[in-house]
Amino acid sequence: MALSWLLLILLALAVIGYFAGRSRALASADGDARALHSLPSYYGYNVALTALIPALGILIIWLLAQPLIVENTVSGMIPDTAISEGSDRGLVMSEVRRVAYGLDGAIASGLLSEAQARNADADVQALTQSLKDAGQVLTQDISKPILLAAQKYRGITSTGSIAMQMAVLIVALVGAALAYIRTHKEFRARNVVEQGILALLLLAASIAILTTVGIVLSMLFETMNFFQLHSWKDFFLGSTWAPNFRGGSELSILPLLWGTLYISLVALLVAVPVGLFAAIYLSEYATGATRSIAKPLLEILAGIPTIVYGLFALLTVGPALVSLFGDGGALGLGWMASSNAVLTAGLVMGIMLIPFVSSLSDDIINAVPQSMRDGSLGLGATKSETVRQVVLPAALPGIVGAILLAASRAIGETMIVVMAAGAIAKFSGNPFEAMTTITTRIVSQLTGDTDFASPETLVAFALGLTLFIITLGLNIFALYIVRKYREQYE
Amino acid sequence: MNDMTRVERTVDSKAIKIAANDVQVHYGDTHAIKDVNVEIEDKTVTAFIGPSGCGKSTFLRCLNRMNDTIDICRVTGDILLDGEDIYDKRVDPVQLRAKVGMVFQKPNPFPKSIYDNVAYGPRIHGLAKNKAELDELVEKSLRRGAIWDEVKDRLDAPGTGLSGGQQQRLCIARAVATEPEVLLMDEPCSALDPIATAQVEELIDDLRKRYSVVIVTHSMQQAARVSQKTAFFHLGNLVEFGETGQIFTNPEDPRTESYITGRIG
Ligand SMILES: Nc1ncnc2c1ncn2[C@@H]1O[C@H](COP(=O)(O)OP(=O)(O)OP(=O)(O)O)[C@@H](O)[C@H]1O
Ligand SMILES: [Mg+2]
Numbered sequence: 083m084a085l086s087w088l089l090l091i092l093l094a095l096a097v098i099g100y101f102a103g104r105s106r107a108l109a110s111a112d113g114d115a116r117a118l119h120s121l122p123s124y125y126g127y128n129v130a131l132t133a134l135i136p137a138l139g140i141l142i143i144w145l146l147a148q149p150l151i152v153e154n155t156v157s158g159m160i161p162d163t164a165i166s167e168g169s170d171r172g173l174v175m176s177e178v179r180r181v182a183y184g185l186d187g188a189i190a191s192g193l194l195s196e197a198q199a200r201n202a203d204a205d206v207q208a209l210t211q212s213l214k215d216a217g218q219v220l221t222q223d224i225s226k227p228i229l230l231a232a233q234k235y236r237g238i239t240s241t242g243s244i245a246m247q248m249a250v251l252i253v254a255l256v257g258a259a260l261a262y263i264r265t266h267k268e269f270r271a272r273n274v275v276e277q278g279i280l281a282l283l284l285l286a287a288s289i290a291i292l293t294t295v296g297i298v299l300s301m302l303f304e305t306m307n308f309f310q311l312h313s314w315k316d317f318f319l320g321s322t323w324a325p326n327f328r329g330g331s332e333l334s335i336l337p338l339l340w341g342t343l344y345i346s347l348v349a350l351l352v353a354v355p356v357g358l359f360a361a362i363y364l365s366e367y368a369t370g371a372t373r374s375i376a377k378p379l380l381e382i383l384a385g386i387p388t389i390v391y392g393l394f395a396l397l398t399v400g401p402a403l404v405s406l407f408g409d410g411g412a413l414g415l416g417w418m419a420s421s422n423a424v425l426t427a428g429l430v431m432g433i434m435l436i437p438f439v440s441s442l443s444d445d446i447i448n449a450v451p452q453s454m455r456d457g458s459l460g461l462g463a464t465k466s467e468t469v470r471q472v473v474l475p476a477a478l479p480g481i482v483g484a485i486l487l488a489a490s491r492a493i494g495e496t497m498i499v500v501m502a503a504g505a506i507a508k509f510s511g512n513p514f515e516a517m518t519t520i521t522t523r524i525v526s527q528l529t530g531d532t533d534f535a536s537p538e539t540l541v542a543f544a545l546g547l548t549l550f551i552i553t554l555g556l557n558i559f560a561l562y563i564v565r566k567y568r569e570q571y572e
Numbered sequence: 573m574n575d576m577t578r579v580e581r582t583v584d585s586k587a588i589k590i591a592a593n594d595v596q597v598h599y600g601d602t603h604a605i606k607d608v609n610v611e612i613e614d615k616t617v618t619a620f621i622g623p624s625g626c627g628k629s630t631f632l633r634c635l636n637r638m639n640d641t642i643d644i645c646r647v648t649g650d651i652l653l654d655g656e657d658i659y660d661k662r663v664d665p666v667q668l669r670a671k672v673g674m675v676f677q678k679p680n681p682f683p684k685s686i687y688d689n690v691a692y693g694p695r696i697h698g699l700a701k702n703k704a705e706l707d708e709l710v711e712k713s714l715r716r717g718a719i720w721d722e723v724k725d726r727l728d729a730p731g732t733g734l735s736g737g738q739q740q741r742l743c744i745a746r747a748v749a750t751e752p753e754v755l756l757m758d759e760p761c762s763a764l765d766p767i768a769t770a771q772v773e774e775l776i777d778d779l780r781k782r783y784s785v786v787i788v789t790h791s792m793q794q795a796a797r798v799s800q801k802t803a804f805f806h807l808g809n810l811v812e813f814g815e816t817g818q819i820f821t822n823p824e825d826p827r828t829e830s831y832i833t834g835r836i837g
Binding site: 369370452457459462 | 636638641643666667668669670671673674676678680681682683684692693696697743746747750
């Protein structure tokens with residue numbers, strides 16, 4: 083039975099439970115809704131939620147836990163002899179998984195019967211052939227231990243799913259039955275439903291948090307693998323980024339971090355003044371009509387995919403800058419050799435961030451009470467004096483927060499820098515030179531033929547985790563600043 | 573009624589500071605002020621009284637063009653300050669507001685220190701030559717706002733951290749610091765205790781020596797105590813305007829009489 087059917091059954095059970103609970107409550111009060119403790123619908127919701135929530139909870143936990151357990155059991159079955167030279171248990175396990183899915187696929191397309199798939203003494207060659215006939219992807223011929231493991235894998239998985247379905251349905255039925263029996267006119271269904279809703283909200287929140295934790299953990303494990311293969315000293319303290327797939331790479335984050343921060347700085351130098359001034363114009367000076375046209379126009383910028391900004395940088399801004407600063411350019415300076423440069427990427431990224439800064443700042447400036455402006459204007463201050471000395475200071479914590487958020491977006495931005503920043507990792511203060519960032523290196527280390535056992539590939543995870551920690555730190559700092567100033571002003 | 577005769581009434585007529593002729597104010601479709609004519613004398617306290625929503629604040633805000641900040645607000649008619657139309661194109665509303673200061677109905681201190689709040693106007697208009705002069709001006713203004721003793725040890729604390737009544741007195745000090753010629757006060761005492769109220773009234777009486785003061789109030793006693801002239805507004809109309817003693821003892825219009833005796837409003 084597929085998961086969707088299970089969910090549909092649960093839903094149907096909840097709906098039936100709702101009506102059953104509702105009518106039982108009404109019946110217990112001889113049809114007089116006023117004699118009930120809560121509104122009749124609350125009794126219905128009570129039954130529905132008691133059936134649904136624990137069942138869903140179990141379903142989620144089971145779905146998360148089962149693959150881990152199956153993986154562990156099956157990988158224990160594979161004898162060391164089955165793992166060939168140069169390979170490892172992880173690779174063999176992925177082969178096992180592939181065979182298991184292959185068998186599933188072959189059965190689904192009718193080329194194999196369930197009994198044939200389960201036959202432990204099956205002819206390995208014939209089986210390989212029939213899987214290939216069924217169009218399943220296999221990287222090598224199936225060996226005996228792998229077949230056994232795959233069969234075991236399928237076995238546990240299918241028993242597991244059946245057990246899961248049983249468990250979920252039983253929990254749902256028991257829940258519904260208990261709630262139904264408890265339904266009586268004295269029963270405080272309203273209060274119980276309140277708790278049920280709390281549980282539902284908690285469930286949603288914990289899914290979000292668990293995913294985040296999962297992402298961090300998966301990065302963490304790969305990062306630890308990386309540090310077993312490569313010294314952390316070189317990563318954090320080295321000065322050269324020179325990956326070499328034949329080994330002996332120097333993989334230091336520092337030149338990449340420098341490039342990232344430099345480009346982000348250029349971007350912020352563009353985005354913060356322009357965005358902030360645009361926000362001030364829109365919120366303080368523009369008339370209602372101008373505002374209603376200009377604001378959506380500005381926000382269109384925010385809707386442009388970053389790849390389009392990348393193209394804009396590559397085809398328009400870069401060449402334009404070269405024709406200004408390059409050899410034989412309009413200024414006759416000869417500073418800029420190629421259109422891939424810190425300045426190109428920074429400028430375009432800055433343009434991308436303008437609507438981000440301006441719409442956040444606009445909201446923040448609008449939140450400054452009008453009475454504050456009146457106070458200043460009433461003392462004979464001009465509009466710009468009022469903005470500078472009263473409105474902006476009052477809005478400052480929020481604006482700083484907006485800028486830090488923009489900074490963390492700039493640091494994590496990928497597409498524009500991939501296309502416009504270049505690929506040379508170095509320490510240099512010259513904005514006309516090409517430089518590279520953490521994000522572009524992650525992309526380049528993971529594209530093409532990758533071997534997940536080499537430090538040159540795994541370094542991507544260490545880079546990603548470092549990037550994550552930097553942006554997280556920045557966001558926490560932004561929140562801290564906002565809070566600190568807010569206390570001071572209230 | 574003793575209250576009302578206590579303040580010495582100066583009968584000799586003074587120079588006209590502000591003259592309003594046929595002033596109409598619309599907020600979009602709402603006609604908030606209808607055909608108001610009034611003459612506000614120099615070195616006089618004028619009280620605006622009337623039921624809530626009758627347009628006192630609206631009219632007060634016309635006198636220093638604060639209504640300009642409200643998009644939907646339209647003012648017609650003329651208002652002359654020292655004989656010059658303040659709604660004339662050549663008049664700079666910023667300059668005007670420095671001359672015609674305002675204390676708002678709701679206290680609105682800036683999110684700055686108490687000192688910076690009071691020093692705001694003088695700094696903008698360059699009223700102090702140096703730090704010592706500014707210090708002196710700030711202290712004098714805070715004393716006139718009857719709040720100096722409470723804040724003298726914490727001039728660096730944020731003005732928004734004061735109590736509501738203290739904030740209002742801070743706003744009064746802030747307005748006084750700019751040395752306006754006319755001071756418009758919109759219910760300045762509505763958040764104050766009797767002692768602070770008495771101090772503010774003393775300040776108003778003191779300001780009268782040099783400036784013209786317009787005060788909106790809901791307290792008949794206050795109007796009677798501090799003002800020489802009183803204007804009674806009702807539903808956007810100026811119903812009656814005259815000597816305070818006259819208005820409170822012998823009103824001409826039946827609506828005025830009903831209001832001050834507590835029957836409407
Ligand atoms: N910003 C505004 N936009 C639209 N209408 C307004 C605005 N301000 C005031 N009004 C309207 O103008 C009329 C007069 O309001 P105003 O604030 O002048 O009354 P008030 O006499 O000061 O009352 P109160 O004693 O309660 O302060 C009211 O009907 C009010 O609804
Ligand atoms: Mg008012």
